[in-house]
Amino acid sequence: xxxxxxxxxxxxxxxxxxxxxxxxxxxxxxxxxxxxxxxxxxxxxxxxxxxxxxxxxxxxxxxxxxxxxxxxxxxxxxxxxxxxxxxxxxxxxxxxxxxxxxxxxxxxxxxxxxxxxxxxxxxxxxxxxxxxxxxxxxxxxxxxxxxxxxxxxxxxxxxxxxxxxxxxxxxxxxxxxxxxxxxxxxxxxxxxxxxxxxxxxxxxxxxxxxxxxxxxxxxxxxxxxxxxxxxxxxxxxxxxxxxxxxxxxxxxxxxxxxxxxxxxxxxxxxxxxxxxxxxxxxxxxxxxxxxxxxxxxxxxxxxxxxxxxxxxxxxxxxxxxxxxxxxxxxxxxxxxxxxxxxxxxxxxxxxxxxxxxxxx
Amino acid sequence: xxxxxxxxxxxxxxxxxxxxxxxxxxxxxxxxxxxxxxxxxxxxxxxxxxxxxxxxxxxxxxxxxxxxxxxxxxxxxxxxxxxxxxxxxxxxxxxxxxxxxxxxxxxxxxxxxxxxxxxxxxxxxxxxxxxxxxxxxxxxxxxxxxxxxxxxxxxxxxxxxxxxxxxxxxxxxxxxxxxxxxxxxxxxxxxxxxxxxxxxxxxxxxxxxxxxxxxxxxxxxxxxxxxxxxxxxxxxxxxxxxxxxxxxxxxxxxxxxxxxxxxxxxxxxxxxxxxxxxxxxxxxxxxxxxxxxxxxxxxxxxxxxxxxxxxxxxxxxxxxxxxxxxxxxxxxxxxxxxxxxxxxxxxxxxxxxxxxxxxx
Numbered sequence: 130x131x132x133x134x135x136x137x138x139x140x141x142x143x144x145x146x147x148x149x150x151x152x153x154x155x156x157x158x159x160x161x162x163x164x165x166x167x168x169x170x171x172x173x174x175x176x177x178x179x180x181x182x183x184x185x186x187x188x189x190x191x192x193x194x195x196x197x198x199x200x201x202x203x204x205x206x207x208x209x210x211x212x213x214x215x216x217x218x219x220x221x222x223x224x225x226x227x228x229x230x231x232x233x234x235x236x237x238x239x240x241x242x243x244x245x246x247x248x249x250x251x252x253x254x255x256x257x258x259x260x261x262x263x264x265x266x267x268x269x270x271x272x273x274x275x276x277x278x279x280x281x282x283x284x285x286x287x288x289x290x291x292x293x294x295x296x297x298x299x300x301x302x303x304x305x306x307x308x309x310x311x312x313x314x315x316x317x318x319x320x321x322x323x324x325x326x327x328x329x330x331x332x333x334x335x336x337x338x339x340x341x342x343x344x345x346x347x348x349x350x351x352x353x354x355x356x357x358x359x360x361x362x363x364x365x366x367x368x369x370x371x372x373x374x375x376x377x378x379x380x381x382x383x384x385x386x387x388x389x390x391x392x393x394x395x396x397x398x399x400x401x402x403x404x405x406x407x408x409x410x411x412x413x414x415x416x417x418x419x420x421x422x423x424x425x426x427x428x429x430x431x432x433x434x435x436x437x438x439x440x441x442x443x444x445x446x447x448x449x450x451x452x453x454x455x456x457x458x459x460x461x462x463x464x465x466x467x468x469x470x471x472x473x474x475x476x477x478x479x480x481x482x483x484x485x486x487x488x489x
Numbered sequence: 490x491x492x493x494x495x496x497x498x499x500x501x502x503x504x505x506x507x508x509x510x511x512x513x514x515x516x517x518x519x520x521x522x523x524x525x526x527x528x529x530x531x532x533x534x535x536x537x538x539x540x541x542x543x544x545x546x547x548x549x550x551x552x553x554x555x556x557x558x559x560x561x562x563x564x565x566x567x568x569x570x571x572x573x574x575x576x577x578x579x580x581x582x583x584x585x586x587x588x589x590x591x592x593x594x595x596x597x598x599x600x601x602x603x604x605x606x607x608x609x610x611x612x613x614x615x616x617x618x619x620x621x622x623x624x625x626x627x628x629x630x631x632x633x634x635x636x637x638x639x640x641x642x643x644x645x646x647x648x649x650x651x652x653x654x655x656x657x658x659x660x661x662x663x664x665x666x667x668x669x670x671x672x673x674x675x676x677x678x679x680x681x682x683x684x685x686x687x688x689x690x691x692x693x694x695x696x697x698x699x700x701x702x703x704x705x706x707x708x709x710x711x712x713x714x715x716x717x718x719x720x721x722x723x724x725x726x727x728x729x730x731x732x733x734x735x736x737x738x739x740x741x742x743x744x745x746x747x748x749x750x751x752x753x754x755x756x757x758x759x760x761x762x763x764x765x766x767x768x769x770x771x772x773x774x775x776x777x778x779x780x781x782x783x784x785x786x787x788x789x790x791x792x793x794x795x796x797x798x799x800x801x802x803x804x805x806x807x808x809x810x811x812x813x814x815x816x817x818x819x820x821x822x823x824x825x826x827x828x829x830x831x832x833x834x835x836x837x838x839x840x841x842x843x844x845x846x847x848x849x
Contacts, residue, residue, distance in 0.1 A: 156688070328516070330690035370732060370750035388839050390730035391751045391832075410838075418845045472751075478770075479748050485778045 133206050142192060142214075143204040144185060153209035172266070179270055181207060183240055183277065188212040190236035191229050191289075198225045210337050211281075217452050223299040230292035234278040241278070244271035285322070286315035287344040305356040308349050315345035351451070354480050358443040366443050366479055367460045367469030373398045374426060376405055381422035383413050393474075394457050396467055397430045404459045404467040406430030436461045439468060446471050493566050502552060502574075503564040504545060513569035532626070539630055541567060543600055543637065548572040550596035551589055551649075558585045570697050571641075577812050583659040590652035594638040601638070604631035645682070646675035647704040665716040668709050675705035711811070714840050718803040726803050726839055727820045727829030733758045734786060736765055741782035743773050753834075754817050756827055757790045764819045764827040766790030796821045799828060806831050 133145040154177065161173030185205065191214050192202045198220040205214045220226055244267055245253060256268035282290040291311055298307035319342040326334030358366075373396045374382055383395055387410065395413070397406040408430045416429035436459045437446050446458050450473055460469035493505040514537065521533030545565065551574050552562045558580040565574045580586055604627055605613060616628035642650040651671055658667035679702040686694030718726075733756045734742055743755055747770065755773070757766040768790045776789035796819045797806050806818050810833055820829035 327692050330692065332687050332690060332692060332695065335692065366748065368749055368751055370746075370752075372730060384842055386730075387842065388726065388835065389728055391728060391753065391835070392730075393751065414841065414845060417842065475748065475751070481774065482744055482747065482777065485774055 135204075139185075139189070142189075142202050145204055145206045147206055147208045150207050150209050176266055176269060179266065180273055181212075183237060183270070183274055184212045186240065187233040187236050187277065187281070188214045190232035190234075192216070194229045194232040195220060198222075198229070200229075208340075210333065210340055218448075221304060223296045226299070227293055227296035230289045230296060233289050234281045237274040237278040237281075241271050241274040244268075244274070283318065284311075284314060285318035285341050285345075286311035287348045288315075288341060291315050291345070303356075305353055308352040312345045312349035315341055319345065350477065350480065353484075354476055355444060355447060357480055357483055358447045358476070361443040362439070363437055363441045363443050363446050363460055363471060364439040364469070366476060367439065367471050368475055369469050371396070371470055373402075373404075373467060374408070375400070376427050378426045379422065380413070380416050380420060380424040380426060380429075383408055383426055384417060384422065387413065394470065394472060395426075396459055396470060397426055398467055402466045404436050404461060406432045407434040407457060407459060409456050434459060436465075436467075437471075438463075443471075447476065495564075499545075499549070502549075502562050505564055505566045507566055507568045510567050510569050536626055536629060539626065540633055541572075543597060543630070543634055544572045546600065547593040547596050547637065547641070548574045550592035550594075552576070554589045554592040555580060558582075558589070560589075568700075570693065570700055578808075581664060583656045586659070587653055587656035590649045590656060593649050594641045597634040597638040597641075601631050601634040604628075604634070643678065644671075644674060645678035645701050645705075646671035647708045648675075648701060651675050651701075651705070663716075665713055668712040672705045672709035675701055679705065710837065710840065713844075714836055715804060715807060717840055717843055718807045718836070721803040722799070723797055723801045723803050723806050723818075723820055723831060724799040724829070726836060727799065727831050728835055729829050731756070731830055733762075733827060734768070735760070736787050738786045739782065740773070740776050740780060740784040740786060740789075743768055743786055744777060744782065747773065754830065754832060755786075756819055756830060757786055758827055762826045764796050764821060766792045767794040767817060767819060769816050794819060796825075796827075797831075798823075803831075807836065 132149070133147040135143050135145050137144055154174070157177055158170050158174050162170040184207065188205045192205070195202065195216055199218075200220055201217040203215040203217060205212055220229060248265075248267055248271065252265075253268045253271050256265060257272060281288055282293070284290040284294040286292065286295055286308075291314070294314065295304075295307050295311040298310055301307075302310075319338045321338075322341065323335050323338030326332065326338060371392050372386055372390060374386065376397050376399055378397070386392065386395055393410040395408040396404050397408055399405050406427070408426050412429050412431065416424055416426075420429070434455050434457060435449055435453075437449070439460050439462060449455060449458055450471075457470055457472040459467060460471060462468050492509070493507040495503050495505050497504055514534070517537055518530050518534050522530040544567065548565045552565070555562065555576055559578075560580055561577040563575040563577060565572055580589060608625075608627055608631065612625075613628045613631050616625060617632060641648055642653070644650040644654040646652065646655060646668075651674070654674065655664075655667050655671040658670055661667075662670075679698045681698075682701065683695050683698030686692065686698060731752050732746055732750060734746065736757050736759055738757070746752065746755055753770040755768040756764050757768055759765050766787070768786055772789050772791065776784055776786075780789070794815050794817060795809055797809070799820050799822060809815060809818055810831075817830055817832040819827055820831065822828050
């Protein structure tokens with residue numbers, strides 16, 4: 130189940146709205162309605178829409194800059210706490226990463242500058258001093274864009290300012306070390322956000338804190354994993370102790386295997402042991418519900434999961450899983466027989482082990 | 490690492506304070522200090538201490554009632570959102586469960602009644618109408634105890650009112666079905682708490698909502714699992730596809746097994762295949778850090794993990810794991826040779842599969 134739905138696309142990049150953002154939108158509408166009826170609600174929603182248009186433009190600041198450096202973008206998701214562009218292979222050169230990170234807040238500053246010129250800075254300054262409901266929409270928007278730029282530049286990785294910080298640190302140390310340091314700073318700032326949000330009663334700030342905290346950990350993990358994978362081959366990391374099922378098996382056979390083993394993904398093989406599909410636990414559970422125990426695994430297995438050589442570089446396998454969202458890759462020997470599996474869960478575990486054993 | 494520390498024991502039951510509660514206490518102290526200096530802080534902290542004494546008495550209401558029905562209590566943990574008594578084999582008879590659930594709020598009502606008699610209800614009523622800082626400590630406490638009783642009686646499983654609800658439902662349906670229904674009601678109420686806390690800016694209520702939501706799910710899961718386990722033997726649920734290591738192995742061997750398999754717990758066996766210990770992943774990680782790859786598994790394995798017969802009832806194995814906090818049990822045949830393992834993770838998965846396949 131996906132928590133976001135598409136609302137269209139701009140130059141090939143899909144814009145998606147997260148369910149929580151839709152609820153947030155309704156909530157804001159209701160709050161304005163409560164305060165001043167229909168007119169206030171229309172005004173309030175128009176403001177929020179314009180604000181999120183600015184957020185989308187901010188994301189496109191990142192996206193178009195990244196595209197210049199050869200990076201593709203999958204989509205943009207709008208959350209109540211901002212927008213997130215999911216990119217494929219974010220540029221890793223410090224200068225390029227810095228440009229991509231700063232392009233987003235840069236867009237907001239440009240929008241604010243244009244509004245300041247159009248409205249005149251005096252008008253805006255006078256507006257800001259008035260109670261909120263007398264202020265013109267565009268004045269509010271100008272101020273909000275400055276706030277957006279400033280807030281995003283807080284050096285809390287993985288926010289824009291934190292990415293810029295990592296890029297700057299990368300000039301002086303390797304990328305993994307720079308990410309680790311930026312992550313630590315991000316964690317401290319997130320903790321500060323959370324505490325401030327809690328004490329002052331800003332639940333949204335607490336959400337941002339959680340998002341920053343978990344985001345920093347996830348990105349740090351991913352960076353360290355790629356760093357580790359660069360030095361290894363698939364055979365160093367693959368699971369070799371696992372069971373397979375023949376393609377003629379029933380769902381019941383897969384259920385028995387799931388119960389009596391510790392495996393979550395079951396490779397499906399043909400008569401001579403060549404891989405032809407992968408039955409993930411999620412698929413198996415759905416199939417059990419939909420087809421019952423007598424269904425055929427051949428009807429529900431994923432057939433798009435790639436097979437790689439055991440002598441391939443681990444980094445390449447990891448990249449495949451990351452970018453194409455594969456839960457695992459299967460590993461075959463030169464004759465095409467299945468000899469292993471690489472899963473994200475096991476790679477994470479390997480990273481944990483590698484961290485504890487620095488002298489290897 | 491444990492997040493709570495002991496502050497003493499009453500009639501053999503250890504009282505523990507959770508770290509977050511200690512932080513909460515400091516925060517409250519600082520807030521009172523800010524508001525009215527030293528005197529306000531002393532007064533505020535005295536109030537909080539008395540209030541949490543009432544919370545402890547509330548828990549002992551549950552504990553002493555449960556003890557009459559033969560149930561043991563492990564300890565009481567104080568959290569910022571209240572106290573939790575961890576009991577061994579909570580009575581399952583509806584009448585007994587109802588009595589245990591109501592005894593806690595009952596204690597608060599008794600405390601309130603005693604204070605009303607001591608102070609006179611008129612004094613308390615007059616006090617309540619005044620601004621908070623003029624109200625006597627004991628008046629505040631009387632009102633707080635009523636609030637505690639009422640709040641705990643909200644029928645949001647696993648709060649006291651929710652437990653009472655389950656007990657009442659258990660008169661009319663089986664315990665698993667009653668738990669399921671109580672859990673659903675608990676989830677809905679928790680969602681309501683959370684939304685209200687978010688909209689009105691009460692972060693503590695959002696924490697309570699999270700606690701109720703996750704608590705309801707966890708207890709429901711546990712109840713359904715026990716229900717399922719009653720119909721099965723250990724052999725129906727045990728993992729049979731796993732690897733073992735000889736007791737002479739090094740940490741490095743265990744690390745290799747962890748990387749190249751999907752197993753998290755490694756049984757350690759003697760020369761003829763009889764189980765003598767279990768190396769859990771947590772222990773292995775700690776050992777790798779402390780001893781390095783050359784350490785011996787024999788020095789770090791758990792030797793207290795029990796071995797059961799494959800023909801034992803699954804319910805008995807589950808009870809062992811639950812009550813003694815074993816991560817797994819090992820399974821041996823009649824000659825004492827290791828033939829399987831039962832882990833909580835796999836049992837949870839079995840429950841998931843059983844739910845999807847009601848016609849089995």
